[in-house]
Amino acid sequence: MTPTRSRTAAQMLDFTWWTVGEIAYDDAEADPLIRTCPDLPYRPLQEHPALFVRFADLSGDLPSFAEFMAEYGPLLSPEGDRLSVWTTEHDAMQEAVALFEALDSEIVSSRREETKGALADLINAGLARHGINPEVVPSRVPCQKGYLSYRVRDLAGAMWLQAAVAVDGDRKYAICPVCEKRYDATDATDRREFCGDKCRAKAHYRRRKGGEAK
Numbered sequence: 001m002t003p004t005r006s007r008t009a010a011q012m013l014d015f016t017w018w019t020v021g022e023i024a025y026d027d028a029e030a031d032p033l034i035r036t037c038p039d040l041p042y043r044p045l046q047e048h049p050a051l052f053v054r055f056a057d058l059s060g061d062l063p064s065f066a067e068f069m070a071e072y073g074p075l076l077s078p079e080g081d082r083l084s085v086w087t088t089e090h091d092a093m094q095e096a097v098a099l100f101e102a103l104d105s106e107i108v109s110s111r112r113e114e115t116k117g118a119l120a121d122l123i124n125a126g127l128a129r130h131g132i133n134p135e136v137v138p139s140r141v142p143c144q145k146g147y148l149s150y151r152v153r154d155l156a157g158a159m160w161l162q163a164a165v166a167v168d169g170d171r172k173y174a175i176c177p178v179c180e181k182r183y184d185a186t187d188a189t190d191r192r193e194f195c196g197d198k199c200r201a202k203a204h205y206r207r208r209k210g211g212e213a214k
């Protein structure tokens with residue numbers, strides 16, 4: 001099966017994670033455990049292809065991590081993660097996204113190759129840290145033996161896979177004018193300038209309301 005132009009290899013993966021219910025932590029601790037419990041299942045790779053960029057965009061303090069966790073779930077363990085886990089992953093992802101974007105901007109040619117190497121190293125380390133391994137999945141289609149895919153174990157791994165796919169496919173990211181979060185705008189035309197249908201509907205509603213007010 002050939003993926004359609006707008007879907008990446010990662011988006012074809014059937015990886016399920018959970019949004020969470022309550023979040024609790026003791027911020028008096030040096031490295032608090034941000035505790036949680038799984039709530040609703042969702043498919044990060046299909047539903048949020050720009051999640052790794054959104055993660056990198058976080059300010060990096062405990063409340064920003066807790067807010068992200070409430071929306072997309074913990075990074076590693078369904079019961080919650082230590083703050084140090086979030087800090088380590090966030091620092092690495094922020095650096096990777098900065099290098100990724102530096103390559104899209106005017107960068108002196110002598111440093112381009114160095115930047116590409118540093119970006120690849122960061123992403124490869126992230127993939128290795130979270131055990132993203134190639135695997136053969138038996139096909140449900142009778143005439144097809146199986147297909148090559150990747151094993152994804154946790155949300156952090158899923159985001160590093162997204163970063164790898166972003167480099168491979170030279171994906172482009174833009175800021176949604178409604179929710180101000182970044183989204184995958186690689187296939188966006190002028191008509192599709194929002195992160196999704198929800199924000200597009202909101203923008204239309206606001207425009208209509210604005211029109212009536214005059």
Ligand SMILES: [Zn+2]
Nearest residue numbers: 176179195199
């Ligand atoms: Zn939006």
